[in-house]
Amino acid sequence: MQSIEIVDRFQRDFFESEVVPAYRPVIFKDAVSHWPLVQQARKSSVDLMAFLEARATPGKIWTIEAPRDSGGRFFYSADGCGFNFERKITTFQHFSQRLKNWVDDQHAPALSMQSAFVDEHFYDVRESHSIPVFSSDIRPRIWIGNRSVVATHYDHSENIACVAAGRRRFTLFPPHQISNLYLGPLDKTIGGSPVSMVSLLSPDFDRYPRFEEALKHALVAELEPGDVIYIPTLWFHHVEALEGINILVNFWRSSGGAASGPRPADALLLALLTIQDQPPSIKAAWKSFFDYYVFDTFGDPSAHLPEELKGMLGGMDPDMAMKLRRWLVRQLSEAGE
Incomplete structure (x- = not known):
């Protein structure tokens, strides 16, 4: 696999004139290292979760949980009739405590709070966790969890993903590799878009022989707290959260033209x-x-x-x-x- 290009100018003019037209993913190293979440994560996981617990809004949150034997992979059930994880409603305080209890457990159930609006769930966090390359009108989303694997999928929007805590490994495939990724159904998806049915970590080449060709085009990067990745619209990406506690904040921007509305x-x-x-x-x-x-x-x-x-x-x-x-x-x- 090839490495993803690293650039050092996390500025709007450069982003719009050089990065977006190239239609290639790039990494911005340490671009958000000044964020309070990143600073707390560099102290300890205890300080990090205490920072969020103190700012959590009252009310319930949605989480997903996959069992220990899932290998951390959120996916379909073995019979294909459902999923191998459950959606649960809880409080952030309870969710946080469970993460801390399992932080050193390499084989803990995979637990995650996904795609939650930052300003909906935490006081005074959105304002201090902004990026210069997208409009401030775009609401950031936060993803918090332990070790997990998100299957190869694509987004309908441009994605700026910022690693705030833990390490994340991204493996990307260009859109023209769609025929080699063996996508699942359009109308029964794990998170909104079809996912590759191939396990990237243990691919079955007898069952999915064209996946070997897809791997020749794959790009990979391992991001640390403070690092940022830009994923263009429709680029496939497989994401591994590698630590006991991981936090990602992302910003999605529609790539629609003048005829806004239908996608x-x-x-x-x-x-x-x-x-x-x-x-x-x-x-x-x-x-x-x-x-x-x-x-x-x-x-x-x-x-x-x-x-x-x-x-x-x-x-x-x-x-x-x-x-x-x-x-x-x-x-x-x-x-x-």
Whole structure:
């Protein structure tokens, strides 16, 4: 596996002009080492959890827990009918105490509080844990747990993930490796997007032979407290939390254009609904249309048209996008009647 590139400029102008257009993951070493969470983590896990306990808001939190024999991997059950973990409601104080009790247990059940809004669960933490490359309007999420493995998956948004405590190993695959990752179902997912059915830590190459090709394209990095990773939209990533207590804070930013609202993933689902069961010849024909109109495979499809005739091919302004959305809603409503 290749290492992920390390850059030293965690600045918005550089990020937007150099990092985002390259569409490659990068590491920013020590970019958030000044965060209070990182400073507390460098003291001890006791200081770290006391810092959060003192700022935890009243009320319940959601956690997930996988048994000792799961190897820390949050995944499907052995029969494929469910999952190998349970979702539980508890308090942060109880959750924190269990983490501390198991901090030195190498084979403890995998316990995690995932994707929780920082400002919803902790007082006075969001303001002191910001990043310069995304808008301050983006609400950070916090992930707290012990040793665990998150299966290879992708996000629909750009991801800035900041390691605040513990160590995390990220293994990334570019989107074009999708056919070699053996993805699970679209409609029964572990966390919202399909995951690879292959165990990265113990791959079965007899069952999943194309995964060997995917590994040739894999990028890997082990991050320490204060380090930051940028994961572009649709890049697959496998994440291992390696310590008794690990904390990650992440920021998701939509990569949508002027036609905000529906996501590209919605178009994929609509294509499954309307094209998947067509005869092979018709599917091939629609592929040609998508290549021409959507993916610019043959260049600008409106290049031969005068400006006054380009319409939506000349760019989707907000008014045009709204009209198109309304038209699509009517079409879908009528089709369901």
